[in-house]
Amino acid sequence: MNKVVLITGGAKRVGAGIARYLHARGWRVLLHYRASSAEAQALADELNALRADSVAIYQLDLLQIERLPELVAAAIAQFGRLDAVINNASSFFPTPIGEFSEAAWTDLLGSNLKAPLFLAQAACDELKKTQGCIVSIADIHVERPFPLHTLYTVAKAGLVAMTKSLARELAPNVRVNAVAPGANIWPDDGGIFTQESRSQILGSIPLGRIGRPDDLAQAIHFLLEAPYLTGVVLPVDGGRSVVL
Structure with missing residues (x-):
């Protein structure tokens, strides 16, 4: 496989x-x-040691929207093609009503929605050439908002809307899907998730554990390889959204 x-x-x-x-x-x-x-x-270095010249890195602040085409250009320069974009980068922090700022809006909406949308625009021509796809990481709390995280919730809700809209607009040449995790690696949140709240969340998951990166990666890989799926938001939450 030569996909990128x-x-x-x-x-x-x-x-x-x-x-x-x-x-x-x-x-x-x-x-x-x-x-x-x-x-x-x-x-x-770790992955290139397993397979030479198979991984490259690129530094960029995604809020510099005008520079997002550089990421696409870097993939083409290094590998000659682009088959998929995974929108994983995300800011996450509480924004209680009455306390949040425009800077918080810029950060949360920028990383979780604006950058993925403009990156999709930058990448779509190359993805059309390869019949490629976009997979974004949404959140089960779009449907049942997590307390004190209104701006994050708004951003992820926009990401779901983006997924469905682009699935329609970019078809049939580019598929656009998302995964919606529940708890998957506890965030560095400044203490919002106390030990008590973590235990409560764990107790609410039917499959009895929080997610692991491989759980999300497996679902993403499935969406990358599923040629008749587009516009899908796939929960990857151990069943937690069923009981919320």
């Missing part, structure tokens, strides 16, 4: 898990990162 995937925020945590999973299945990977240069380089 661009993963935003791919240097660590879930993004790195997705990169490892897809790389193990033959994909070549362009890892985007913003600040995690050491982690990005270490992951690229």
Whole structure:
């Protein structure tokens, strides 16, 4: 396989898990990162040691919208094609009503919605050439909002709407889908998820554990390889959305 995937925020945590999973299945990977240069380089070195010249890295602040075409150009320059874009990069922090700012709006809406939308625009011509696809990471809390996270919820809801709209507009040449995780690696949230709240969440998951990066990566891989699926938002939450 010579397929190429661009993963935003791919240097660590879930993004790195997705990169490892897809790389193990033959994909070549362009890892985007913003600040995690050491982690990005270490992951690229790890994977290139397994298969030479199969991973490249590119640094960019996704809120610099005018520079997003650089990511597409980097994939073409390094690998000669682009088959998939995974919108993984995301800001996540609480924004209680009465306290949030325009800066928080810019950050949360920018990383979770604006950048994925403009990156899709930048990538669509190359994806059409390869009959490629876009997969975004949404959230089960779009339907049942998590307390104190209104701006994040609005952004992810927009990402779901984007997925469905682009699935229609870019068909039949480009498929556009999303996965919607529940708990998958506890976030660095400044203490919003206390030990008590984590135990409560864990107790509400029918399958009895929080997700792992491989759980999301497996679902993403399925969507990448499913030629008759577009406009789908696939829950990957251990059944938690059934009981919320």
